[in-house]
Amino acid sequence: MTGPKPLALEIEGVSHSFGPTKALNDVSLRVPEGVFAALLGINGAGKTTLFSLITRLYDNVTGSIKVWGHDVRRKPGPALAELGVVFQSRSLDRDLSIWQNLSYHAALHGMSRSEARARAEAVVDLVRLGDKMNSRIAALSGGQARRAEIARALMHGPRLLLLDEPTVGLDVKSRLEVVELVRDLVAKEGVGVLWATHLFDEVRPEDHVTVLHKGQVLADGLASQIAGGETLSDAFLALTGREAAA
Amino acid sequence: MSDIGSNSALRAHRRLGWGGRLSAFRGVVWREMLRFAKQRERFVSALVRPLVWLFIFAAGFRSVLGLSITEPYETYVLYEVYVTPGLCAMIQLFNGMQSSLSMVYDRETGAMRTLLVSPFPRWFLLSSKLMAGVAVSIVQVYAFLAVAWFWEVEPPPMGYIMVLPALILSGMMLGAIGLFLSSTIRQLENFAGIMNFVIFPMFFASSALYPLWRMSESSVLLHDICALNPFTYAVELIRFALYGQLNLLALAVVVGVTIAFLGAAIFAYDPSKGLIAKRRGG
Numbered sequence: 342m343t344g345p346k347p348l349a350l351e352i353e354g355v356s357h358s359f360g361p362t363k364a365l366n367d368v369s370l371r372v373p374e375g376v377f378a379a380l381l382g383i384n385g386a387g388k389t390t391l392f393s394l395i396t397r398l399y400d401n402v403t404g405s406i407k408v409w410g411h412d413v414r415r416k417p418g419p420a421l422a423e424l425g426v427v428f429q430s431r432s433l434d435r436d437l438s439i440w441q442n443l444s445y446h447a448a449l450h451g452m453s454r455s456e457a458r459a460r461a462e463a464v465v466d467l468v469r470l471g472d473k474m475n476s477r478i479a480a481l482s483g484g485q486a487r488r489a490e491i492a493r494a495l496m497h498g499p500r501l502l503l504l505d506e507p508t509v510g511l512d513v514k515s516r517l518e519v520v521e522l523v524r525d526l527v528a529k530e531g532v533g534v535l536w537a538t539h540l541f542d543e544v545r546p547e548d549h550v551t552v553l554h555k556g557q558v559l560a561d562g563l564a565s566q567i568a569g570g571e572t573l574s575d576a577f578l579a580l581t582g583r584e585a586a587a
Numbered sequence: 588m589s590d591i592g593s594n595s596a597l598r599a600h601r602r603l604g605w606g607g608r609l610s611a612f613r614g615v616v617w618r619e620m621l622r623f624a625k626q627r628e629r630f631v632s633a634l635v636r637p638l639v640w641l642f643i644f645a646a647g648f649r650s651v652l653g654l655s656i657t658e659p660y661e662t663y664v665l666y667e668v669y670v671t672p673g674l675c676a677m678i679q680l681f682n683g684m685q686s687s688l689s690m691v692y693d694r695e696t697g698a699m700r701t702l703l704v705s706p707f708p709r710w711f712l713l714s715s716k717l718m719a720g721v722a723v724s725i726v727q728v729y730a731f732l733a734v735a736w737f738w739e740v741e742p743p744p745m746g747y748i749m750v751l752p753a754l755i756l757s758g759m760m761l762g763a764i765g766l767f768l769s770s771t772i773r774q775l776e777n778f779a780g781i782m783n784f785v786i787f788p789m790f791f792a793s794s795a796l797y798p799l800w801r802m803s804e805s806s807v808l809l810h811d812i813c814a815l816n817p818f819t820y821a822v823e824l825i826r827f828a829l830y831g832q833l834n835l836l837a838l839a840v841v842v843g844v845t846i847a848f849l850g851a852a853i854f855a856y857d858p859s860k861g862l863i864a865k866r867r868g869g
Contacts, residue, residue: 396700396703396704397703397704397858398700398703398704398858399858400858417706417708418603418706418707418708419603419706420706421704421705421706422602422603422706424704426700426704428697428700430696430697431696431697432696432697432698432700432701433698434618434622434698436622436625437618437621437622437625441618441621444614444617445614445615445617445618445701446701447610447614448610448611448613448614448615448617449611449614449615449701449702449705449707449712450602450607450611450705450706451602451603451604451606451607451608451610451611451706451707452602452607452610453606453610454610497602
């Protein structure tokens with residue numbers, strides 16, 4: 342018999358406001374080690390705000406956020422060292438090559454140049470960009486650039502990956518590639534993943550899903566359980582409709 | 588790849604030490620240098636701007652602006668010689684504001700997040716960013732001094748070495764001001780205001796183009812404004828160092844202003860305290 346998996350991410354009772362506007366209200370969720378968890382919500386649900394709190398771009402005043410047991414407020418260094426992030430907006434330097442971007446990221450995580458070189462070769466192979474190492478980001482397609490961002494997020498060997506709507510703006514083929522790539526990472530490398538999305542077809546029945554709407558968690562559990570006998574999108578609309586009517 | 592688990596956690600922890608910080612510092616400076624090398628027009632404009640002042644403005648003023656012996660010069664000097672330290676500081680002033688502009692641009696495009704989600708403390712990352720900007724500005728200043736040498740601006744050879752610490756300090760001060768300004772600017776479009784309200788007043792209301800005693804002959808108030816301008820002290824620190832001397836007052840002001848503005852920038856970029864935290868983004 343095996344015990345419960347250790348938690349890669351643990352969020353308890355987090356709220357956040359921008360002036361009078363409440364962006365998050367008492368949000369709690371957990372991502373165990375080696376699990377693909379989806380954070381499902383429409384635009385404006387609070388997904389990016391939650392990611393900004395996890396990554397310490399904003400300060401969480403209420404509740405607690407722990408990455409592999411490290412509180413991001415009290416021990417931001419060890420928490421951020423365990424974390425790989427793919428932001429919603431593109432954040433690679435377009436004028437630099439993949440290697441130069443990866444090398445910069447590696448340095449920001451305290452890796453030596455030789456360590457970075459070896460690691461970069463491994464991660465670009467993993468995201469199937471091995472032949473593009475010296476290509477400028479501006480010369481890559483949207484899907485390739487996204488995979489390069491995932492490679493960068495993996496550079497320092499994080500045990501938790503946060504991806505904020507990583508398939509937005511990609512064509513169908515690139516979307517599928519990115520989704521499959523991340524699912525492979527979970528299956529083969531045991532990385533815990535929190536995948537923020539508003540696209541229901543990116544979620545599988547066996548995935549852990551947290552439905553976030555207007556800053557509140559409306560449902561949390563396996564996608565198949567949340568869907569019940571319906572499709573996930575119908576269940577989502579029923580949930581958010583009920584919340585809106587209340 | 589299989590780089591997860593306890594080994595990965597241990598390695599991540601080890602990287603947070605001083606060796607890791609050194610790597611992070613090297614990485615930030617390397618990126619800034621790389622970006623600068625790729626922006627050839629930035630280098631050309633950084634060099635052309637002071638050279639236009641040296642070749643045209645100073646040549647024109649040479650005949651109308653007489654200078655009596657002024658410290659640290661031991662004899663009468665050509666106006667070109669007088670104005671050169673001010674132009675070195677001008678290069679650093681523009682570079683500081685350029686760094687500030689790139690911080691605002693990085694914030695708007697999301698690229699700054701790469702820096703801010705590093706596990707190292709925010710003060711360390713911002714200080715590294717500041718030093719990276721200083722390194723870029725020093726390359727530009729030495730390129731300018733090399734060209735100026737052919738224009739009969741020939742400080743003593745030791746001056747080229749003695750001026751380096753002064754350039755580091757003045758670059759830090761001007762970079763710290765730029766860093767703080769970048770935290771207060773909400774949109775890239777607002778940056779034009781910086782040009783009008785920071786760069787030009789700082790440059791013209793200083794001892795860069797004329798000695799303060801000459802200023803007091805025409806307006807005591809203007810003299811007092813120039814004497815309160817920290818840029819004046821950056822210019823004087825460079826001027827004295829270029830001739831192998833130390834201006835203690837200038838040193839004290841430059842160090843003090845650097846500490847004040849860097850502290851303010853670190854406060855502003857702190858997610859739990861500063862101005863950035865009060866904004867909605869992403």
